[in-house]
Amino acid sequence: MAEIELKSLAHSYSSTPTGPADYAIRQLDHVWERGGAYALLGPSGCGKSTMLNIISGLVEPSEGEVLFDGRRVNELSPRERNIAQVFQFPVVYDSMTVYDNLAFPLKNNKVAASKIKARVHEIAEVLEIEDKLYRKAKNLTADEKQKVSMGRGLVREDVSAILFDEPLTVIDPQLKWRLRRKLKQIHEQFDITMVYVTHDQLEASTFADKIAVMYDGQIVQFGTPTELFEQPNHTFVGFFIGSPGMNLIEVSRCEQGGRFGDTVIPLEPWQIEVLQRLKTNNVKIGIRPEFVELSAQPADDTYASEVLDVEDLGTYKIVTVQLGSAQIKVRQNEEFEVRVGGTTHVAFPRQWLKLYVDEFLVQEHG
Numbered sequence: 001m002a003e004i005e006l007k008s009l010a011h012s013y014s015s016t017p018t019g020p021a022d023y024a025i026r027q028l029d030h031v032w033e034r035g036g037a038y039a040l041l042g043p044s045g046c047g048k049s050t051m052l053n054i055i056s057g058l059v060e061p062s063e064g065e066v067l068f069d070g071r072r073v074n075e076l077s078p079r080e081r082n083i084a085q086v087f088q089f090p091v092v093y094d095s096m097t098v099y100d101n102l103a104f105p106l107k108n109n110k111v112a113a114s115k116i117k118a119r120v121h122e123i124a125e126v127l128e129i130e131d132k133l134y135r136k137a138k139n140l141t142a143d144e145k146q147k148v149s150m151g152r153g154l155v156r157e158d159v160s161a162i163l164f165d166e167p168l169t170v171i172d173p174q175l176k177w178r179l180r181r182k183l184k185q186i187h188e189q190f191d192i193t194m195v196y197v198t199h200d201q202l203e204a205s206t207f208a209d210k211i212a213v214m215y216d217g218q219i220v221q222f223g224t225p226t227e228l229f230e231q232p233n234h235t236f237v238g239f240f241i242g243s244p245g246m247n248l249i250e251v252s253r254c255e256q257g258g259r260f261g262d263t264v265i266p267l268e269p270w271q272i273e274v275l276q277r278l279k280t281n282n283v284k285i286g287i288r289p290e291f292v293e294l295s296a297q298p299a300d301d302t303y304a305s306e307v308l309d310v311e312d313l314g315t316y317k318i319v320t321v322q323l324g325s326a327q328i329k330v331r332q333n334e335e336f337e338v339r340v341g342g343t344t345h346v347a348f349p350r351q352w353l354k355l356y357v358d359e360f361l362v363q364e365h366g
């Protein structure tokens with residue numbers, strides 16, 4: 001197991017890149033610590049697979065270094081790096097039995113036969129495929145084959161890390177949840193560095209202790225699920241994490257804070273100070289639907305708004321209101337009474353109002 005460091009790493013698939021748009025990975029520094037359970041989360045095309053393939057050695061980065069425990073591995077082949085990689089689609093030898101598929105990486109590494117047997121049974125038990133051990137892989141379902149693929153990664157005790165690239169895509173939805181829990185349990189049991197690529201926030205937060213959110217070839221935030229929820233560093237994180245995502249309102253600056261149309265949202269003095277010094281006009285105020293408050297009666301700090309839509313989701317509802325030119329989503333508990341077309345009063349608690357300049361969060365002492 002190793003700490004994996006990416007140092008000034010960048011990658012372009014073009015041999016003559018002319019600008020940032022030609023890079024699948026824009027220059028970044030990042031450390032995956034030894035023994036951590038991580039998710040790499042982001043939309044399609046943001047560079048997740050490229051990053052995994054650079055770590056495993058399938059892709060040679062155009063710039064920068066990959067270090068395992070401080071040692072440069074750029075020149076090492078995937079095999080020499082000792083990384084296990086599980087892909088979206090199962091990679092198994094159809095003509096072999098499940099047992100032989102699982103034993104294969106160990107035989108390759110000249111592990112003693114008695115050790116192989118014990119380890120194959122241990123992993124098969126964890127993955128609940130013990131009863132399939134002596135079946136030919138070609139007779140398995142897609143789910144079972146993917147379990148074998150995972151098992152081939154997990155079976156080796158000496159791996160530097162296991163990289164999962166959307167491994168549950170082919171898995172039956174009902175099984176997905178169980179397998180995710182299983183991977184988490186395996187991580188706890190074997191203490192291996194694991195990086196799990198997904199574009200599904202639920203999948204990321206059930207598996208990982210820390211999530212790296214990737215957007216447009218950059219890691220825009222690396223934090224716990226709670227940090228990503230409460231303190232999104234970038235508007236993309238605000239929008240991508242949460243359901244629905246953060247409300248983001250384009251504002252212009254004014255003496256009291258941010259203005260859109262006739263509405264002024266007062267901000268903290270330090271935020272106003274930042275706004276006064278700005279050279280850009282790209283300013284947004286963000287607040288999560290969970291932190292916006294609604295009330296039937298007006299108060300000093302509320303804004304009268306029209307209720308556009310109410311979506312009942314069982315234990316809670318999502319209310320969409322029109323405030324000036326902005327549509328704002330608010331999460332309310334199921335008892336809260338609102339009527340589409342009616343008027344409600346919206347409040348934005350100051351501590352949850354985030355200020356974004358050029359899409360990045362402005363922090364108090366940053």
Ligand SMILES: Nc1ncnc2c1ncn2[C@@H]1O[C@H](COP(=O)(O)OP(=O)(O)OP(=O)(O)O)[C@@H](O)[C@H]1O
Binds near residue numbers: 013042043
């Ligand atoms: N072999 C390749 N040659 C040229 N461009 C590529 C190659 N592989 C990926 N790209 C491009 O690099 C960018 C990042 O792709 P990558 O597959 O790493 O993203 P991803 O986040 O893993 O996406 P997905 O979730 O769809 O797999 C995309 O614009 C993609 O089109």
